[in-house]
Amino acid sequence: MPVTREQMAAVLEEIALLLEIQGENPFKVRAYRQGAEVVESYDGDIVALAVENKLDGIKGLGEALRDKLHELASTGELGFHKKLRESYPDSFFTLFQLDGLGPKKIAALHKTLGVDSIPSLKAACEAGSVAGLSGFGAKTQTKILEAIGRIEQAATAxxxxxxxxxxxxxxxxxxxxxxxxxxxxxxxxxxxxxxxxxxxxxxxxxxxxxxxxxxxxxxxxxxxxxxxxxxxxxxxxxxxxxxxxxxxxAQFPFALQYFTGSKEHNVAIRSRALKHGWSLNEYGFTGNDLPTVNEEGDIYKALGLDFIPPALRENRGEIEAADEGKLPRLVEWENLRGTFHCHTTDSDGKNTLNAMAEAAQELGLQYLGISDHSKSSPQANGLNEVRLAKQIDAVAAWNKEFGSAQFRLFAGSEVDILKDGSLDFSDEMLSSLDWAVASVHNATSLDEDEMTKRIIRAMENPYVTMLGHMTGRLLLRRDAYRVNHEKLIDAAAETRTVIELNCNPKRFDMDWRWWHRARDKGVLCSINPDAHSTGQLQYIRFGADVARKGWLRREDVLNTKPLAEMAEWLKLPKAKR
DNA sequence: GCCGTTTTCGGCCCGACTGTTTTCAGTCG
Structure with missing residues (x-):
């Protein structure tokens, strides 16, 4: 059973916790934690690289971590990890979610009271035995109980x-x-x-x-x-x-920079400051020959860097790019000329075609791509061929009456990708649309290989303009279904299929961490609100923010094209796009 | 454990706040 990227990162993270509990050298702990971060966010198939023992040259993964990741990826287990966590049950790790409890306190609770889960900690607090421990007191005990109360009723993100x-x-x-x-x-x-x-x-x-x-x-x-x-x-x-x-x-720019983070970005920025002979903290530079700083941008300037937009501050190459003057000019929401993927009362939308069209115009857009659900999504009142044909006529009628060189609608469909990768409508039906977004809505528990093949097959269809919400995740509610991002991005590049950045805030799918890679492969992004009401069209503002986070420029985003250009583009066969 | 214009050893960010303490350890960001 092959491990996933997430599992590899989780093992490193767990090792970091366990070493911390044992009072290991904090820098060693940090090395494991950073290793987890690197694995999590590596731009490429890190699992495959680990299996093949080809992890050399990845910053943050030294010899020891490379060996461990290779063992983990090729055998599915890591002896070092297994041994470390022998005496701890799974429930032990939930203790780290509690506010105010860190490794030292958790270690003390485990050692003296045998606490190994939230329920056992709760019992110990209620019995009053925590307050008596050295370094603890009545207030700490109360705070722990409060923290447990918050965890029990969720909402920490x-x-x-x-x-x-x-x-x-x-x-x-x-x-x-x-x-x-x-x-x-x-x-x-x-x-x-x-x-x-x-x-x-x-x-x-x-x-x-x-x-x-x-x-x-x-x-x-x-x-x-x-x-x-x-x-x-x-x-x-x-x-x-x-x-x-x-x-x-005077401190404001420094505090703003510092507390914007990310932590990883700041660590890199501060070490850069040290090379200039300055120490940098949230209040300012210290050292000799200090630069003048009035705005946040002056800090970056002083360090020989172009201004790094906050969205990029994740220590994913932005500092190197800023150093070389190669930061991208990021897309802005004002660059968006239209959008795709919205629903109407014909399927599960709250507003009519007319209302959606009006709202899009009020937002200053030049076009809106309509896409109600297809018949295999009865839960969403999906359209069958007859109802879709009617809607195509309705869109044409709307364009005839209200359309202009300033605004028009594009007739489309959010067509279901069926379990085998075929589509919910025939090619003939799809060819009568201006555009189509293909999405998975059922059979979501396929394994990664099957799911990936299924979606690739859909992208190979000549009438599928774009792929909808690639992983189906619902943030904080439902996990992504299993797909191989690298392969899907390659297939999108190959088939000239656009990938949607579904910017419904419940989704933000495809995830921002993959867009840089997609962009470099020549894949276009469409920032789509998946709007089920007029108000939700405004999600494209969030979409632009998240696209920026994915390093996307104006030219990487399909719906920055003005209306006339877009209309021409949609007429091109996929291979010519 | 990682890293290198300090290059194979010696650093690795550090200040605010709280609670348990009486000078500080732990946690957080």
């Missing part, structure tokens, strides 16, 4: 759209405060991560203590987690944690 709304409300409150000079969100939200764990805010002010006090007293704050003179953390009603850092105006 939030979708980008949910987080964005919450952040905008709080930013508005902060802007109103008279002592605020500058304010910004930071953290993973500013980096446009698809899911965020908390919100970070930075304010520049001459009265930091007043701001942390103000923050703790916000109407949105259900609970104050910590509150000092320069930082304050609150928890909102829905469990979302928000952190504020109050700094001086």
């Amino acid at each position: 939030f979708r980008l759209d949910v987080a964005t709304l919450a952040a905008e409300e709080i930013l508005e409150e902060l802007r109103k405060h008279p002592d605020v000079l500058r304010v910004s969100s930071a953290g993973s939200l500013r980096r446009s991560k698809e899911v965020v764990g908390d919100l970070d805010f930075i304010v520049a002010t001459n009265d930091p203590a007043a701001l942390t006090k103000f923050f703790g007293a916000l109407p949105q704050a259900k609970e104050i987690i910590v509150q000092g003179d320069t930082k304050c953390s609150i928890r909102l009603e829905d469990g979302l944690q928000c952190d504020l850092r109050a700094v001086t105006n």
Whole structure:
């Protein structure tokens, strides 16, 4: 049974935890943790490389990790890992999810009380035996019980759209405060991560203590987690944690850069600063001959780098690119001229064809590609051939009455990819459409090989313009189905099939981590909202943010083409696209 | 355990806050 990339990363991560528990050298622990990160985000088939023992030259994987990954990938097991975790049950690792508990405390609880799961920890707290331990106390015991309570009712991660709304409300409150000079969100939200764990805010002010006090007293704050003179953390009603850092105006760019992260990006940036003879932290540079810094961009400039947009700050090659002046000019939402993939009341949409067309025009778009579900998705009221033919006529009628050189609709379908990779409509039916997006909606538990072949077969169809939500994941709710991304990207390049960036915030699928690779293979991206209502067309703003995260430029995104060009492009046979 | 304009050893980010302490360890970001 071959291991997956995720399993390999998880093993390294678990080793890091176990070494930490044992009090191992923290730098060794970090090496394993970074190894997990590298495996997780490596751009290529790292499992195959590990099996073949060809991991040389990958930064962050030294000899020891390479050997271990090879053993793991080729035998399905790693002796070192197995031995380490002998005395710990699976449930032990859930303890690390608890706020306020780290390796030292968990090790102490395990050693003295035999705690090896959340339930056993809960029992120990309720019996009062935790408070008596050295280094623990009554408050710690209460905090542990509270943390367990939060875990039990979930919600420790939030979708980008949910987080964005919450952040905008709080930013508005902060802007109103008279002592605020500058304010910004930071953290993973500013980096446009698809899911965020908390919100970070930075304010520049001459009265930091007043701001942390103000923050703790916000109407949105259900609970104050910590509150000092320069930082304050609150928890909102829905469990979302928000952190504020109050700094001086001079410190602001440094704090903004620092708390935007990512951690990995910052480690690399700081080591670069050291080479310039400066030390860099959240308050400024220290050292000799310090540069003038007024804006965040001045920090990058001082280090000889082009400005790195927050979305790219994941330590995935952006620093090297900025050093060489080779950062891409990223796509912006204003570059989008139209969009594809939306539903109407004909299948499971909330609004009519007319309403969707109007909403698209209000957004300033020049075209909208309609795509209701096909007949094998009865749960979504999918269209059969007769109803689809009617809709094609309705689109033509709409274009005749309202269409112009400024706006038109494209008739399409979100056609189901059936279990064997054939499509829900005949080629003849599909050929009468302007475009089609092919998606998997059933038989989602096929193994990776079958699923990959199934989707490739669909992409080989001459009338499939684009592949819809590649993995079917629903963020925080449903795992991706098993596909081989490398092979699908290669097939898309080969068949000239566009890959959709489904920017419904529940999905963001294909994942941003794969777009750089797809782009370099010449695959086009279509930023599609998968809108089931007029309001959801606005998801394309998030889509542009996530596309930026995937290093995509304007020319990599199909729907930056203006209407006339798009209409011509859709008429081309796939091979000529 | 990884890495190298400090190149095979000696560094590897560090400050704020909390709770248990009485000068600090642990956690977090």
